[in-house]
Amino acid sequence: MAPDAGNAAGTVAEGSAALGPWIDGCLARFERAARQALPPVTREPSRLHDAMRYAVLDGGKRVRPLLVYAAGEVGSVSAAALDAMALAVEYVHAYSLVHDDMPCMDDDVLRRGKPTVHVAYDEATAMLAGDALQAEAFRVLAAAPLPAPACVALIHELAVAISTSGMCGGQAIDLAAVGHKLDLAQLERMHRMTTGALLRASIRMPAIAAGFAGAAGGMASALDGYADAIGLAFQVVDDILDVEATSDELGKTAGKDARQNKPTYVSAIGLEAARSWAEDLRRQAHASLDGIAGVAGIAGAATARLHQLADMIVLRRS
Amino acid sequence: MAPDAGNAAGTVAEGSAALGPWIDGCLARFERAARQALPPVTREPSRLHDAMRYAVLDGGKRVRPLLVYAAGEVGSVSAAALDAMALAVEYVHAYSLVHDDMPCMDDDVLRRGKPTVHVAYDEATAMLAGDALQAEAFRVLAAAPLPAPACVALIHELAVAISTSGMCGGQAIDLAAVGHKLDLAQLERMHRMTTGALLRASIRMPAIAAGFAGAAGGMASALDGYADAIGLAFQVVDDILDVEATSDELGKTAGKDARQNKPTYVSAIGLEAARSWAEDLRRQAHASLDGIAGVAGIAGAATARLHQLADMIVLRRS
Numbered sequence: 001m002a003p004d005a006g007n008a009a010g011t012v013a014e015g016s017a018a019l020g021p022w023i024d025g026c027l028a029r030f031e032r033a034a035r036q037a038l039p040p041v042t043r044e045p046s047r048l049h050d051a052m053r054y055a056v057l058d059g060g061k062r063v064r065p066l067l068v069y070a071a072g073e074v075g076s077v078s079a080a081a082l083d084a085m086a087l088a089v090e091y092v093h094a095y096s097l098v099h100d101d102m103p104c105m106d107d108d109v110l111r112r113g114k115p116t117v118h119v120a121y122d123e124a125t126a127m128l129a130g131d132a133l134q135a136e137a138f139r140v141l142a143a144a145p146l147p148a149p150a151c152v153a154l155i156h157e158l159a160v161a162i163s164t165s166g167m168c169g170g171q172a173i174d175l176a177a178v179g180h181k182l183d184l185a186q187l188e189r190m191h192r193m194t195t196g197a198l199l200r201a202s203i204r205m206p207a208i209a210a211g212f213a214g215a216a217g218g219m220a221s222a223l224d225g226y227a228d229a230i231g232l233a234f235q236v237v238d239d240i241l242d243v244e245a246t247s248d249e250l251g252k253t254a255g256k257d258a259r260q261n262k263p264t265y266v267s268a269i270g271l272e273a274a275r276s277w278a279e280d281l282r283r284q285a286h287a288s289l290d291g292i293a294g295v296a297g298i299a300g301a302a303t304a305r306l307h308q309l310a311d312m313i314v315l316r317r318s
Numbered sequence: 319m320a321p322d323a324g325n326a327a328g329t330v331a332e333g334s335a336a337l338g339p340w341i342d343g344c345l346a347r348f349e350r351a352a353r354q355a356l357p358p359v360t361r362e363p364s365r366l367h368d369a370m371r372y373a374v375l376d377g378g379k380r381v382r383p384l385l386v387y388a389a390g391e392v393g394s395v396s397a398a399a400l401d402a403m404a405l406a407v408e409y410v411h412a413y414s415l416v417h418d419d420m421p422c423m424d425d426d427v428l429r430r431g432k433p434t435v436h437v438a439y440d441e442a443t444a445m446l447a448g449d450a451l452q453a454e455a456f457r458v459l460a461a462a463p464l465p466a467p468a469c470v471a472l473i474h475e476l477a478v479a480i481s482t483s484g485m486c487g488g489q490a491i492d493l494a495a496v497g498h499k500l501d502l503a504q505l506e507r508m509h510r511m512t513t514g515a516l517l518r519a520s521i522r523m524p525a526i527a528a529g530f531a532g533a534a535g536g537m538a539s540a541l542d543g544y545a546d547a548i549g550l551a552f553q554v555v556d557d558i559l560d561v562e563a564t565s566d567e568l569g570k571t572a573g574k575d576a577r578q579n580k581p582t583y584v585s586a587i588g589l590e591a592a593r594s595w596a597e598d599l600r601r602q603a604h605a606s607l608d609g610i611a612g613v614a615g616i617a618g619a620a621t622a623r624l625h626q627l628a629d630m631i632v633l634r635r636s
Contacts, residue, residue: 039482045490048482099449102422104441123422124493127445131417131452132486138456139477148466155473159457164357164366168450172363175442 019308023066030065030090031057033083037140051121051129052136055094059112059251063234063313064089067202070305074219074292075210077146082206084144085154088137089202092162095133096198098126100171106260113251134162150209157208161201170194174262182263188232195238196231203227203306225288226306233281233314239264240274241318249318278314285310337626341384348383348408349375351401355458369439369447370454373412377430377569381552381631382407385520388623392537392610393528395464400524402462403472406455407520410480413451414516416444418489424578431569452480468527475526479519488512492580500581506550513556514549521545521624543606544624551599551632557582558592559636567636596632603628 034056039049065086072082101108101116102123109119118126141155160166170193177190207223239257243266247254257264265274289303289310352374357367383404390400419426419434420441427437436444459473478484488511495508525541557575561584565572575582583592607621607628 045482045487045494047494048487048490052482095449099445102445104420104422104445118422125490127417127420127422128486128490128493130449131413132482134449134452135477135481135486138473139481142470142474142477148470152460152466152469152473155456155470156460159453159460163453163457164363164370164450168446168453169363169366172366172443172446175446176363176365 019305019312022305022308023312026066026069027062029069029083030062030086033087034090037087038136047121048125048128048132051117051125052133054114054120055098055117055129055133056091059114060090060094061316061318062090063309064093064198064202066309067199067230067306068206070309071203071223072206072210073305074223074302075207077206077209081144081146081209084140084146085202085205085209088141088154088158089198089205091133091137091140092158092167092198095130095137096162096167096171098130098133102126105171105175106256108253108256110247110253111251146209153208154205157201157205161197166193166197166201167195170197177263179261180263182268184265184268187263187265187268191232191235192228195235196228199231199234200224200227219292222288222291225291226285226310229281229285229288230310230313233278233285233310236265236274236278236281237314237316239266240271240278241316242266243271245318251318282310282314337623337630340623340626341630344384344387345380347387347401348380348404351405352408355405356454365439366443366446366450369435369443370451372432372438373416373435373447373451374409377432378408378412379634379636380408381627382411382516382520384627385517385548385624386524388627389521389541390524390528391623392525392541392620395524395527399462399464399527402458402464403520403523403527405458406472406476407516407523409451409455409458410476410485410516413448413455414480414485414489416448416451420444423489423493424574426571426574428565428571429569464527471526472523475519475523479515484511484515484519485513488515495581497579498581500586502583502586505581505583505586509550509553510546513553514546517549517552518542518545537610540606540609543609544603544628547599547603547606548628548631551596551603551628554583554592554596554599555632555634557584558589558596559634560584561589563636569636600628600632 038053038056041050041053043049068082068086068089072085097111098117100106101111102118109116114120116126117129121129137158138155141158142151144151144154146154162168164172170190173190174194177186182190203223204220204227207220211220241250242254242257242264245254256262258267265277269277286307289306292303353371356371356374359368359371361367386400386404386407415429416435418424419429420436427434429435432438434444435447439447455476456473459476460469462469462472464472480486482490488508491508492512495504500508521541522538522545525538529538559568560572560575560582563572574580576585583595587595604625607624610621
C-alpha cells in the first residue's frame with residue numbers, strides 16, 4: 001500500500017488515482033463552501049466581511065483542508081461535516097496569518113501573492129477580521145451536521161490546538177526567539193506548537209468524527225504519528241524554501257527568516273542536513289500510515305491520499 | 319416580586335438578601351475559578367500566560383459573570399457549569415478590551431486602573447494574549463460538565479454573539495462611525511452588537527443550559543427582553559459616565575468619547591434625555607422579568623438577583 005518512501009523523486013500510492021485532479025476537486029469544493037459560509041459583503045459591516053473574505057478566499061495551498069478531506073477517507077463522515085472541519089481549520093490558519101503579518105508582529109506586506117490584509121484595508125480591520133474568523137471557526141463547528149458529542153470533541157480539539165499549548169503559544173515562543181540561537185530540540189518544540197498543532201488537528205478531527213460515527217478508533221495513534229511527522233516536515237521544508245525560493249514562487253516574502261534573524265532548521269543544522277531530515281520525516285509519515293492497515297474495517301486504500309499528501313508537502317516548491 | 323422600578327434611588331427586590339454580599343461571593347468564586355483555569359506562568363510561554371492572567375485577573379466589574387450567576391438561579395445548572403460560562407464570557411470580554419486598547423484601535427493606556435496590556439507587555443504579546451483568550455473561552459465551554467447538546471448550543475450562542483453579527487461587527491461599525499453623526503436607531507444597532515450581544519449571551523447561556531437540563535424553556539423570551547434592556551442601558555450609562563466621571567473613578571480614561579469624536583447617546587440626545595432613557599430601560603428590564611413569574615416551575619425569587627443587577631447596572635457610578 002505505501003509508496004516507495006525511499007524514492008526521493010516522489011511517488012504516489014500504487015493503485016490510487018492521480019493526486020492532481022483530486023486536489024483540484026477539493027480546492028473547488030472548499031472554495032464553494034467558504035464562499036457560501038463566510039458572511040457576505042452585502043451585509044453590514046461590509047468592509048469587515050470583505051476583509052475576511054479577502055483573507056480566506058482565492059489563495060493559499062489549502063494544506064489543512066486537504067488534510068481534512070484526505071483523513072476523512074479513513075472513516076464514514078459526511079461531506080458536509082468534512083466541509084465544516086475544513087472551513088474551521090482554514091479560518092484559523094487565515095486569522096493567524098492576518099494577525100502575524102501585522103506591523104506589531106512580522107510586519108509583512110505580501111501574502112498569497114497579494115497585499116496583506118492590513119495593507120489592503122487597515123490595521124484595525126485586520127485585527128477585527130482575524131478575531132471574527134476565529135469566532136467563525138468555532139461557529140461553523142458548532143453548526144456541523146454531527147452528533148453533539150462529536151461536535152464538542154472537535155471544538156475541544158481545535159481550541160487546544162490553537163491556544164497557548166499550540167499555535168498561539170508557539171507564536172509567542174517564536175517572537176521571544178528572534179535573535180537567539182535555539183538548539184534542534186527547542187526549534188522542534190516551537191514548530192510542533194506553531195504549525196504542527198493545527199496540522200495535527202486537521203488530521204485528527206475527521207478521525208474523531210469518524211470514531212463517534214462508529215468507525216474504528218484504533219487508528220488514532222497511527223494518524224498521530226503521521227501528523228507529527230508531516231507537521232515537522234512542513235516546517236523544515238518551509239525553512240528550506242525561505243532560503244531557496246523567490247518571493248514570486250512563494251507568494252510571500254522570501255529570505256525573511258535570515259533577515260529577521262529567526263532561528264530555522266537551515267540555520268540550526270545547515271541546508272543539506274535539513275533536506276535530508278525532511279526526507280526522513282516523509283519516510284516516517286509513510287511508515288506511520290502502514291499501522292492503519294492493521295485496524296479492523298479500514299481499507300488500506302483509505303490512506304492513499306494521506307500518503308500522497310506527505311509526498312506533496314515534502315516535495316513542494318512553494 | 320419586582321422592585322419599585324420608578325424609584326430612581328435604587329431598590330432591591332423585596333425579600334431577597336442584600337446584593338453586596340452576593341456579589342462579593344460571586345467575585346471571589348469567579349476569581350478562584352479563573353486563577354485555576356488560566357494557564358499558569360510556571361508553564362511556557364510564561365510571558366504570554368502572564369499577560370493573559372494580567373488581562374483577566376484582579377479587576378473589572380465582572381458584569382458578565384454576575385449576569386451568568388444571576389441567570390443561573392432561574393434553573394438547575396451545576397456550579398461548575400456556571401463557572402465555565404462565567405469564564406468564557408469574561409475571557410471574551412477581556413480579549414476584546416486588550417485588542418480594543420491597542421494603538422491600531424482605541425490606543426488607550428489605562429484599563430481597570432492599570433496600564434493596558436500592550437503598555438505593560440508589548441503589542442505582539444497583547445495581540446496573542448487576546449487571540450489565546452478567545453480560544454480559551456471556547457475550550458472551557460467544550461470542557462464544561464454539561465450534556466453535549468447543551469455544550470454545543472452554548473458554544474454556538476457565544477460564537478454568534480462575538481462574531482460579525484455581534485461584538486466584532488459592532489466594533490467595526492464603531493470604528494467607521496468615528497467623526498460621523500449617527501441617529502439614535504444607528505447608535506442603538508451598533509451598541510446592541512458591540513456590548514449588547516455578549517451581555518445577552520451571558521444571560522441566555524445559563525437559560526440554554528437549564529433548558530437542556532430539564533428546566534422550563536418558556537422563560538427565554540422574558541430573559542431576552544431583560545437582556546436587551548440591560549444591554550442597552552449598560553451602554554447608555556457608559557456614555558453618561560464617560561462625561562460625568564473621572565478616570566480615577568472609572569479605572570479607564572474618561573472623556574474619551576468626545577475627544578475621539580465618537581457618537582454617543584449623550585452626543586445624540588443630550589445628558590438629561592440619556593439619563594431618562596437609562597431609567598426607562600431599567601423599568602423595561604424589571605417588567606420583562608415579571609414575565610417569568612408565569613413560567614411553570616420557576617419561583618419568582620429566582621429572578622431576584624437579575625432585578626438587583628438591573629438596578630446596579632443603571633445606578634452604578636463607575
